[in-house]
Amino acid sequence: xxxxxxxxxxxxxxxxxxxxxxxxxxxxxxxxxxxxxxxxxxxxxxxxxxxxxxxxxxxxxxxxxxxxxxxxxxxxxxxxxxxxxxxxxxxxxxxxxxxxxxxxxxxxxxxxxx
Amino acid sequence: xxxxxxxxxxxxxxxxxxxxxxxxxxxxxxxxxxxxxxxxxxxxxxxxxxxxxxxxxxxxxxxxxxxxxxxxxxxxxxxxxxxxxxxxxxxxxxxxxxxxxxxxxxxxxxxx
Numbered sequence: 001x002x003x004x005x006x007x008x009x010x011x012x013x014x015x016x017x018x019x020x021x022x023x024x025x026x027x028x029x030x031x032x033x034x035x036x037x038x039x040x041x042x043x044x045x046x047x048x049x050x051x052x053x054x055x056x057x058x059x060x061x062x063x064x065x066x067x068x069x070x071x072x073x074x075x076x077x078x079x080x081x082x083x084x085x086x087x088x089x090x091x092x093x094x095x096x097x098x099x100x101x102x103x104x105x106x107x108x109x110x111x112x113x114x
Numbered sequence: 115x116x117x118x119x120x121x122x123x124x125x126x127x128x129x130x131x132x133x134x135x136x137x138x139x140x141x142x143x144x145x146x147x148x149x150x151x152x153x154x155x156x157x158x159x160x161x162x163x164x165x166x167x168x169x170x171x172x173x174x175x176x177x178x179x180x181x182x183x184x185x186x187x188x189x190x191x192x193x194x195x196x197x198x199x200x201x202x203x204x205x206x207x208x209x210x211x212x213x214x215x216x217x218x219x220x221x222x223x224x225x226x
Binding site (some may be wrong): 031033040042044048050056059091098102104107 | 148156158163165203205207216219
């Protein structure tokens with residue numbers, strides 16, 4: 001596609017529920033990144049995929065967070081047992097090969113846990 | 115790990131004036147320094163970047179300078195326009211990784 005697509009754009013869920021956030025990167029981009037942006041803060045790294053594999057998941061805050069990219073294109077970020085502190089905008093970015101090609105961010109998913 | 119400090123947190127200028135935003139980083143192995151512009155409710159957009167083998171880069175009204183010795187880099191916007199109003203984020207790559215560490219942002223307001 002023309003840009004990085006993220007769905008849903010907004011998600012409201014109850015504390016304790018499971019959510020899935022989807023990212024569809026630019027066609028041909030092999031590198032995919034998930035970031036989280038809290039209000040008034042810069043984006044915070046969560047996980048990086050090169051192809052199908054998670055090359056760096058050091059930013060995932062705990063084992064309630066998990067992400068997959070089974071076919072090397074679309075990625076899903078999964079959050080179990082959501083907590084109010086998980087509320088943030090979750091941003092996905094992709095690049096042609098890696099960081100120095102410059103990220104293209106999607107519009108994000110605003111997650112609100114009530 | 116990398117730590118990025120960004121100043122000022124808010125900046126207000128008159129249209130036509132210049133604006134300067136400064137960032138410092140801690141990891142001497144960092145080698146890639148992008149700047150992003152984020153308008154309210156929108157995605158961050160890359161406006162300019164610089165690599166560690168370059169000291170300065172310009173793109174029309176925007177320039178970035180990098181001082182590797184002092185571990186700081188700056189964004190310069192000349193002839194500011196109201197449409198430059200946004201939050202600007204600097205970032206630095208954590209050395210050897212694909213991870214960007216972002217500053218906390220600078221809210222720039224350009225008054226007509």
